[in-house]
Amino acid sequence: MKLARRIESLPPYLFAEIEKKISAKKAAGVDVISLGIGDPVEPTPANIIECLKREAADPANHRYPSFAGMPAFRQAISAWYEKRFGLSFDAAKEVLPLIGSKEGIAHIQVALVDPGDVVLVPDPGYPVYKAGALLAGGTPYFMPLLPENNYVPKLSDIPSDVARAAKLMFLNYPNNPTSAVVAEGFFEEVVAFAKEYDIVVAHDFPYSEIVFEGYEAPSFLATPGARDVGVEFHSLSKTYNMTGWRIGWVLGNHEVIEALGRVKTNIDSGIFNAIQKAGIEALTGPQDVIADMCAIYKRRRDLVVSTLRDIGIDIQAPKATIYVWAKVPEGHTSESFVTLVLEKAGVVVPPGSAYGPSGEGYIRISLTTKDDLLAEALERIQQAL
Numbered sequence: 001m002k003l004a005r006r007i008e009s010l011p012p013y014l015f016a017e018i019e020k021k022i023s024a025k026k027a028a029g030v031d032v033i034s035l036g037i038g039d040p041v042e043p044t045p046a047n048i049i050e051c052l053k054r055e056a057a058d059p060a061n062h063r064y065p066s067f068a069g070m071p072a073f074r075q076a077i078s079a080w081y082e083k084r085f086g087l088s089f090d091a092a093k094e095v096l097p098l099i100g101s102k103e104g105i106a107h108i109q110v111a112l113v114d115p116g117d118v119v120l121v122p123d124p125g126y127p128v129y130k131a132g133a134l135l136a137g138g139t140p141y142f143m144p145l146l147p148e149n150n151y152v153p154k155l156s157d158i159p160s161d162v163a164r165a166a167k168l169m170f171l172n173y174p175n176n177p178t179s180a181v182v183a184e185g186f187f188e189e190v191v192a193f194a195k196e197y198d199i200v201v202a203h204d205f206p207y208s209e210i211v212f213e214g215y216e217a218p219s220f221l222a223t224p225g226a227r228d229v230g231v232e233f234h235s236l237s238k239t240y241n242m243t244g245w246r247i248g249w250v251l252g253n254h255e256v257i258e259a260l261g262r263v264k265t266n267i268d269s270g271i272f273n274a275i276q277k278a279g280i281e282a283l284t285g286p287q288d289v290i291a292d293m294c295a296i297y298k299r300r301r302d303l304v305v306s307t308l309r310d311i312g313i314d315i316q317a318p319k320a321t322i323y324v325w326a327k328v329p330e331g332h333t334s335e336s337f338v339t340l341v342l343e344k345a346g347v348v349v350p351p352g353s354a355y356g357p358s359g360e361g362y363i364r365i366s367l368t369t370k371d372d373l374l375a376e377a378l379e380r381i382q383q384a385l
């Protein structure tokens with residue numbers, strides 16, 4: 001059998017590989033605790049589940065959904081943005097529901113990237129930015145996120161021939177995996193850069209609501225000029241504990257939204273209407289889950305940070321996200337530390353290097369494990385060291 005050339009350049013998905021490792025360890029009788037994937041263990045709020053039950057029983061929802069998404073869901077998204085960020089969007093032209101933001105992040109590249117085009121990708125970064133570029137035949141170019149630059153890319157380091165060849169830039173603040181928040185003035189710099197080189201900016205914003213101690217995460221689209229060059233991806237996954245429901249959206253520049261919509265109408269047939277109605281319930285119903293989850297994540301964050309400090313790792317408590325990004329102890333690489341922790345403690349943590357070369361020397365700890373298991377995993381790590 002001859003596979004397509006594009007598959008050869010495509011690495012296996014990080015968490016699919018980690019899932020295999022966990023299964024192998026479990027089969028060997030090891031009681032594995034995973035601090036790997038960012039997948040909330042707490043349930044979806046009851047009002048959202050009740051809404052799905054009701055709507056799933058209605059035969060009107062059993063037929064193909066509209067390609068463009070239900071108008072009422074688009075309007076709920078637009079109203080939510082207005083309420084959250086004071087930004088208004090035309091629900092018919094500037095908002096597009098997605099089957100989880102992951103698919104949109106991959107498919108936007110089919111809409112914008114031709115073979116040979118460059119896609120500017122944060123390093124370390126969510127792996128789908130690079131994978132989507134490769135699938136579209138594009139060339140990913142890594143923009144290092146370094147602590148000395150507050151984890152934002154140094155745009156002046158991007159060679160001008162690379163910038164000229166670039167069609168698309170991905171950004172993501174609050175950031176996965178580094179948990180960094182955006183530095184002041186950076187989005188303004190990005191808009192100027194994108195206009196100079198005619199680059200579309202895709203800001204990935206799934207952690208906007210998971211913030212601590214009063215921090216407020218800004219929308220990229222609030223930056224003057226951003227709507228001329230950009231779109232913002234959002235997701236119900238982390239905000240409402242809905243990772244399994246597969247629902248998100250992209251909004252912003254009409255031309256980009258229209259192009260992505262054209263790709264999607266040819267590939268998928270939208271989101272089950274009952275799930276879109278549950279999405280409306282999520283966005284318009286009680287919002288207590290957000291503060292509750294932030295309190296849970298903050299408690300877990302504090303436990304992780306204090307344990308790491310006890311181990312001798314110098315670390316700042318992150319202001320946002322469900323992750324802690326930490327340096328590995330002296331003398332270790334990402335891979336050697338992750339292997340030690342798996343073999344000696346039965347704990348799975350992803351190596352920072354899996355998110356890009358600049359992630360070498362780090363690990364990412366997810367805060368989506370129950371408190372008691374997280375505490376046990378940290379204790380086991382401490383003992384293993």
Ligand SMILES: Cc1ncc(COP(=O)(O)O)c(C=O)c1O
Nearest residue numbers: 100101102126176204235237248
């Ligand atoms: C930065 C980032 N973008 C996008 C996603 C995908 O989210 P969704 O569940 O909406 O596909 C994730 C999921 O972990 C993420 O961390």
